[in-house]
Ligand code: SAH
């Protein structure tokens with residue numbers, strides 16, 4: 413829709429419209445006027461830089477911020493020393509917060525040299541009162557702060573910040589609003605994330621996401637399908653459906669519109685031009701037999717399932733409020749492997765949850781051995797203020813956490829290596845994604861099962877699916893060559 417909106421035709425001297433997204437386009441037009449004035453004065457367009465912390469949802473939100481800035485006339489730069497810098501933050505673990513504070517320190521130096529620089533902060537971390545207080549006192553040079561619930565209002569906030577001196581803070585507690593049809597600028601022309609739902613209702617006891625992202629709400633399936641059709645028409649071949657718990661997609665829709673995640677996948681499968689479908693994340697408690705069967709029958713759904721386990725001990729799983737047992741999880745993974753033998757299963761693991769002993773970590777290790785994960789992200793428990801786990805007794809001493817973590821990591825790496833090796837010598841399809849970071853004569857591609865493969869090839873192959881022989885396994889990735 414936004415392609416058809418001509419910002420020049422919007423009367424910015426009239427009152428702003430009240431309905432969305434028209435209201436935001438009005439403010440984009442206002443921002444463009446400001447950008448033009450800047451360009452006249454300085455002989456160049458203002459530059460912007462967006463830095464993303466955190467998960468795929470944040471990466472997608474950053475593409476939305478970028479789309480708005482670009483449409484307003486700002487020019488993107490790789491340099492953090494830009495006229496407008498925005499950090500889209502994450503607060504899932506404390507080290508994510510610490511990284512933001514560190515980078516803000518660096519920005520302070522840039523702003524001293526360029527006093528017209530504007531610094532904005534948004535994302536999950538900004539939904540915490542204690543963070544806002546800390547920024548007000550320790551980082552007063554920040555110009556604009558907003559959260560996750562009013563991100564669709566970015567154009568309006570940007571326009572207001574052009575007319576404001578000092579720090580502007582606009583945080584909403586929650587929202588049930590979903591605004592469609594705002595501009596987006598994708599990082600990759602050939603693949604894209606798509607939000608299918610927002611928020612989370614699971615309240616795992618260690619996790620801050622439900623507090624900073626609000627209650628679960630699903631997008632209307634028609635809007636999702638329309639967006640994917642548009643992406644396909646623009647040349648996108650791979651999509652990643654995003655939600656904190658995609659398996660419960662649809663539950664918050666009005667009764668007459670309710671469809672399951674598996675049904676949504678079936679409809680997406682019909683869209684011409686889309687060759688690969690991925691999704692994340694799946695909560696094991698909500699993974700249905702219908703979904704397994706849809707995946708099994710599909711030619712487009714990738715052979716990869718990210719199925720976070722978190723912990724293997726039933727006592728810890730209960731305290732985490734995960735609502736499955738070790739046995740149920742293992743049975744589910746086994747069943748999935750039987751139904752779809754070439755699937756890669758990956759997971760998230762936490763070590764050091766309150767009360768967790770080394771014997772509990774052994775339970776996690778035994779699941780890793782039994783399920784044979786193709787990869788696992790292993791995290792040290794991070795205490796998040798306001799979550800139930802933060803006030804649980806028996807926070808685990810650092811040295812015990814470290815011992816358990818090292819032990820688990822070793823098993824995870826050994827298992828993953830064996831799993832990835834399974835395909836040595838075979839020919840598989842890879843989507844060529846980019847020029848290799850370390851060797852410009854190579855391209856990096858991704859297999860359906862999410863494993864990376866590096867191979868000699870010309871840049872013109874980027875965005876295409878090519879057949880690659882997986883000649884050498886190097887632990888987590890392959891080196892291969894294109895076959896005819
Ligand atoms: N919705 C997804 C996970 C989102 S957060 C799911 O439930 O699967 C991504 C991962 O961060 C989680 O799977 C968990 O392993 C980890 N995580 C979340 N909170 C954490 C905390 N307080 N400390 C350490 N790791 C945490």
Ligand code: SF4
Pocket residue numbers: 612613614615616619620621622656657695
């Ligand atoms: Fe956090 Fe649990 Fe929701 Fe995932 S499902 S976002 S871990 S509360």
Ligand code: F3S
Pocket residue numbers: 465466467468469470501502503504536537621624625
């Ligand atoms: Fe982080 Fe927010 Fe994602 S806390 S993991 S960016 S939902």
